Amino acid sequence: METTSDAITIDTTVKSAIEKVWNYWNEPQHIMQWCQASDDWHAPKAESDLKVGGKFTTTMAAKDGSFSFEFGGTYTKVEPNKVVEYTLGDGRKVKIIFSGSGNETKVAETFEPESENTIEIQRAGWQAILDNFKKYTENN
Numbered sequence: 001m002e003t004t005s006d007a008i009t010i011d012t013t014v015k016s017a018i019e020k021v022w023n024y025w026n027e028p029q030h031i032m033q034w035c036q037a038s039d040d041w042h043a044p045k046a047e048s049d050l051k052v053g054g055k056f057t058t059t060m061a062a063k064d065g066s067f068s069f070e071f072g073g074t075y076t077k078v079e080p081n082k083v084v085e086y087t088l089g090d091g092r093k094v095k096i097i098f099s100g101s102g103n104e105t106k107v108a109e110t111f112e113p114e115s116e117n118t119i120e121i122q123r124a125g126w127q128a129i130l131d132n133f134k135k136y137t138e139n140n
Helices: 018-026 028-034 119-139
Strands: 008-014 041-048 055-062 068-079 083-088 093-101 104-111
Touching (some): 018 028, 018 093, 018 119, 028 041, 028 119, 068 093
Antiparallel strands (some): 041 055, 055 068, 068 083, 083 093, 093 104
16 A cells, blocks of 8 residues: 555554454454444444455444444455555545564554544544454453
8 A cells, every 4th residue: 555645553452363353353243343433332234345356334323323424445455464455435545454473463554534634533533443443352
């Protein structure tokens, strides 16, 4: 993925083997458990065809029913237990690198920002989702 100069990178280290981290990141039944930035949101639906050219979508919704949106795109690179790259529906690119060592896996996610929200808000929102992923994966 070639990124623009304003690309944002977030990361975390998950205390779990890379195979589990990979599966929990990519399997819809797990995505629905961690893909929200706060406790008043949830992901009631997720679909993924994890292959180059495959599509994915996750419904992100306020638990009170006041708002929801689809987050989705097309996979452009998939290397199991190493990297996932995709292009979002609006053309922005995302790259996730998985690097494991024993019972720890670093997940580094780089994404091109959108123009509606500040960089700080976007970084905080994506990091909150990544933090939820870490917590869910370590606790299950």
